[in-house]
Amino acid sequence: MRVAIAGAGAVGRSIARELIGNGHEVLLIDKDPASIKPDRVPDAEWLLADSCELSSLEEARLEDCDVVIAATGDDKANLVTSLLAKTEFGVPRTVGRVNHPNNEWLFTEAWGVDVNVSTPRIMSALVEEAVTVGDLVRLFTFRKGNANLVEMTLPADSPYVGKPSGLIPFPENCSLVTILRDGQVYTPDPDQPVESGDELLLVVPAEIEEELEKMLAPTEHGGDREG
Template identity: 85%
Template sequence: MRVAIAGAGAVGRSIARELIGNGHEVLLIDKYASAIRPERVPDAEWLLADCCELSSLEEARLDRCDVVIAATGDDKANLVTSLLAKTEFGVPRTVGRVNHPNNEWLFSEAWGVDVNVSTPRIMSALVEEAVTVGDLVRLFTFRQGNANLVEMTLPPESPYVGKQVGLIPLPDNCALVTILRDGQVYVPDAEQPVEAGDELLFVVPDVGEDELERLLAPANHPAGGAQRPAGQA
């Protein structure tokens, strides 16, 4: 897979190293000469160019890229880069870094962003996931599938403690994908029971979240209304 990363700062370089380590081709692009430091990621290609300029993106041959990651520290630049990548070069997948939470609503398909990554929201979701029991916490949103990855630590008073997975009447289009227990990862099957304290990870559409929460923790949420800090994909 060929990936272009707009922004060769600490974030862009870290992403590049990870992708290269996984066997992908990476092009790092930055408009500041001071940021072009090939010795920091020697296996990447480097280009001094402004990703908000169409001519620069043509030079970068974005039409040959499978993914474009807009990872600069400027939300406006990330939006423009994503829009140009999607509309002018037909890049299959774009990822936009959100620096300011108030701008998150802009990072949508209308601006050519397939996945937005908001660090403050991801961090708040991870905090909620770590400290809550019986609350459904949204960890990630799959934009193209209109579904979310959510987590719940099963409370002791749940009516399904000790019940087999196959006996839990999950909402429509909801799937239990993983059970985390005592530091182990379990792939659930219909006969496996769930236990108090299990961390349950589900993929569920928006409309099924309240129903899922009321099902598993009715004592905590008799009227539904989950709090759902969110990260997005």
């Protein structure tokens, strides 16, 4: 897979190293000569150019890229880069970095962004995930599917503690992805009971998050206690 990353700062370089380590081809683009440091990521291609300019993206051969990641520290630049990548070069997938949470609403398909990554939101979600029991914590939003990756630490008084996961009547279009228990990752087994303190990771449409929360943790959220 060929990936272009706009923004060769610490964030862009870190993403590049990870992708190269996984066997992908990476092109780093930055308009600041001081950011062009091939020795930091020697296996990447480097291009001194402004990713907001069409001619620069033509030079980068963006039409050959499978993914474009707009990872600069400027939200305006990330939006323009994503829009050009999607509309002018037909890049299949774009990822936009959100630096300021007030701008997150702009990072949508209308601006050519398939997936937005908001560092403040992720950090907030990780804090919530670490300290909350019985509450759904939204970790990630899938733009294309209109669904969210959510986490809940199952409270001790959940009506489903001790019951096989296959017998939990999850709402329609809700899917249990994995269970985290004692530092281990478990693939959901329909015959295996869930336990108090299990961290359930689920993919669920936003409109049924409340229903799911009430079902799994009725004491905290006023749902039905019948399992």
